[in-house]
Amino acid sequence: MSDFDFAVIANNLPFLMEGLQLSLWLTFLAMMGGIVLGTLLALMRLSGILPLSLFAATYVNLIRSVPLILVIFWFYFLVPLALGRPIGNFYSALIAFTLFEAAYFSEIIRAGIQSVRKGQAQAGQASGLNYWQIQRYIVLPQAFRNMIPILVTQGIILFQDTSLVFVVSLRDFMTVSSIVARTEGRLVEMYIFAAIVYFVICFAGSLFVRRLQKAKTA
């Protein structure tokens, strides 16, 4: 233990924090985008309009059958081709995460929507509200309330998955930790530190989920 030099962390703190910031920012943006897109996909899938539900089902099944890292590569190489100009690795990663997570969120949201009693939508219909108004004011608020714990759990997984952006040479927390580890020759210290940071953030998230679930059953 005497060989351990944890000063390396303090010395590189601003650099490490930049990485952490990128990880959190990417998680947050991809989560927001994924929830919005996932809600749309879920509504399409449940719309009863064949082309829409077929599209949503195909999309979800396709995305869920490929590894995330592949999707990240795809968008890194494909988006510049499609647009004719590079958009930077952060945005290509963000698009990849958003589209990938949307598939998972849509399944969660679909289950959430189906957990709302059918009579609720009927009551809305009976009072003359249209489909979108019913979703917006009656079904989705109840669905999201039921779903929040699972959404947060998915967000924790997403946060861990952001470490994959090293493949497009984005400097997330994991990447900067290994850069510091290698340049300073302090592999053990840095990987222990990285593990602790991931653990603290994710465990705090799980505790938050547990509290939400308790509040719901109370």
Place this chain on the structure above:
Amino acid sequence: MIEIENLSKWYGDFQVLTDCSTKVAKGEVVVVCGPSGSGKSTLIKCVNGLEPAQKGSILVDGTEVTARGADLTKLRARIGMVFQHFELYPHMTVRENLCLAQQKVLDRSRDEAVAKAETLLNRVGLTQHIDKHPGALSGGQQQRVAISRALAMDPIAMLFDEPTSALDPEMINEVLDVMVELASDGMTMMVVTHEMGFARKVADRVVFMDAGAIVEDRPTEQFFSAPESDRAKDFLSKILNH
């Protein structure tokens, strides 16, 4: 007001409604009764198009409900409906429950909608509960709120789908009282119910259904004193002799 003609409906191969025809005139109260599974609820849900029918037609105030491309949302806004399980929106207060469709469908101003909500809640004696969520109310109170919510839209007719069958016995009367009052105000009502006392007291006609068909459709007095079909006799003897 409501004209149902030769209505038939299938769930897959199973026929739930067979050639049902009846009418509800303006200001009339019609009770629909019959054993469970006889298609009463399905029939009443066809009236505002919550359930589609495959054959026959329904005219409500001149609008063909069963027509393709019928403007159902517009029609539904004018027909109130009360459900067996209340279906109040649990995430909203009583006030919001009463205001939502008023504001979103009828484009009433907030003040107008709230004023209407307050008047109606006052009528059913629930003004003090206006800020509560439905979950904090008893079943009877919830159903009275649900009736008020439907009335807030100034409906031309009201549909009741077993409004008291999910209630504890001691709460049934507080809901029936509201319905009796509504009937005496001249509201056009179609009521699916097992409450034969209510039917006797306020119904102009009774429609008796069995196995998806309308077996009897007669003035209340005649139905109770001299039911024609064996099935109606059987039903009445089971339900009344207690």
